[in-house]
Amino acid sequence: MGLRETIKNAAKMAIAATGNIPILSTYRVKGAVTYNPATGQTTANDTEYDNVPVVHDDNSPYTSIGMMNIPNMVVNENERIFYIAQLDLTPTPKLGDQLIVSGITWDIVDL
Numbered sequence: 001m002g003l004r005e006t007i008k009n010a011a012k013m014a015i016a017a018t019g020n021i022p023i024l025s026t027y028r029v030k031g032a033v034t035y036n037p038a039t040g041q042t043t044a045n046d047t048e049y050d051n052v053p054v055v056h057d058d059n060s061p062y063t064s065i066g067m068m069n070i071p072n073m074v075v076n077e078n079e080r081i082f083y084i085a086q087l088d089l090t091p092t093p094k095l096g097d098q099l100i101v102s103g104i105t106w107d108i109v110d111l
């Protein structure tokens with residue numbers, strides 16, 4: 001095996017090894033939207049919780065049709081699975097909330 005292949009394999013191993021290192025995210029609890037008839041503007045009353053450690057399941061195998069199989073659940077290829085320890089999250093998660101990870105906003109569609 002040449003140097004190029006050795007470095008390539010080392011990089012793959014490093015990426016696989018860091019897959020379970022938590023990254024900090026923001027958990028957004030979606031609140032009620034209020035409407036001001038005088039101005040015609042709407043205001044979202046969301047609450048954000050910063051520095052929530054999450055683990056992204058990068059290594060989930062997708063099937064050839066772009067979905068992966070989890071018992072009683074189907075995950076499309078444009079969805080991701082994130083794990084948050086219960087002690088790391090102040091609010092009780094609910095459908096419709098959002099998780100912001102590395103600048104990308106993900107809607108909570110299953111718990």
